[in-house]
Amino acid sequence: LSQFTIAQEYVPTKENLEARQWFQEAKFGLFIHWGVYSQLGDGEWVMNNQNIPIDAYEKLPSFFNPIAYDAEEWVKMAKDAGMKYITITSRHHDGFSMFDSQVTDYNIVKKTPYGKDVLKQLAEACRKADIKLFFYYSLLDWHNDDYFPRGRTGTEIDGRKEGTWEKYIAFMKAQLTELLTNYGDIAGIWFDGHWDQKEWDGKKFGKLKVDWHYDEIYKLIHELQPQCLIGNNHHIAPISGEDFQMFEKDLPGHNTTGWGTSASDVGQLPMEVCETINNSWGFNIQDRKHKSEKELIQLMVKSAGYGSNLLLNVGPMPNGEIQPEHKESLKNMGEWMRANGETIYGTSQGPVSPNEEMASTRKGKTVYLHLFNDKKELYFLENFDVPFRDIKLYNKNKKVTHKVNEYGLFLEIEKEDRDEVDTIVEITLK
Ligand code: JFZ
16 A cells, blocks of 8 residues: 555645735744743853753742733834734743643743743733734753653753653644644744754754654644644754744855855745844843844845845843843834835845845835945946836935946935935836
């Protein structure tokens, strides 16, 4: 019989394809890394980085009490920033569930004085405000004995016994079922930690050491909620069953981090770039590397220039408030989006590939050219051979002086028209 067995090819449902379309048009979302680790102010990897034994780390939930947490305020902040969705850590590598789970007591309701499900509150606030919600879910776990064989990280952590991999897979399925049953419509699941089970020689990743059972897990998710978009931060080309491709701290096809992607890894799925506002995902009191408004906006514009979304992260403080610097950054982006969002939302990749000086987006017959260098007067668009009717400054009733020759298109931007962050030029195509 085996010769007639055909590998099951993933065919997305109609609901799923519609959700992908929505996702591709959304362009901007909020990433939230929040957990009991936030209390130590040293990022979400603190358990691993400081080799904190299980019994010591387990003290953290006992005083996690975010009295200032206001889900509606978080959602309003995201919405005012121009964001269309939120992706929050339901369970990070420390293995602590930030939601009411029946399959482990190691969760926010059972183990903290706060005693409430923060995801539930966020889900309700999102629904009211028409913001979509994604759950980040870690495949790797530094707390669960059944996460065995251990991966490349967390091996130094004391206090764990050996367990059974198949039980761990069943545990994840049970938790994902909870997440996709008790919180209404969930826009997506954002997996992370795949790479933990890859061989590692200190420099390069090698073969995968375990079976993650993605076929079963992805099928379960799509059966529970067909529209739920699956992404996996595995840093390889998309796997069958996934609905979008994410790029951590790198633009699609770039590899400045060392674990990024090559051009050949970029697939055909909707894309999402994720990045931090400072240099940390989880709350970090020593991080002073806050990106400027200019850097953040240009990053979003470049992402859109690849046809990708930007998922921009905040690491809320242990009391439930968002760091003031992060709030400020988001407020500034919101202002910019209110003025220029038309050139980002609902667009696709434009005819000029993003580089340090420019990016382009496109909607129908309109190309939005985004120019980042306000010191420059003459811009040259090599090989620009798209027939056009008109070139003017976006939102200003002023034509742009230009010239076409066999090499491409030349634009002249007068000093008074240049914007420090982004000078937007609107090209109407024929
Ligand atoms: C992962 C997480 O480890 C991190 O805490 C955060 O949630 C981020 C969004 O995603 O970051 C990675 C991903 C891959 C590697 C290291 C960190 N890697 O390949 O070693």
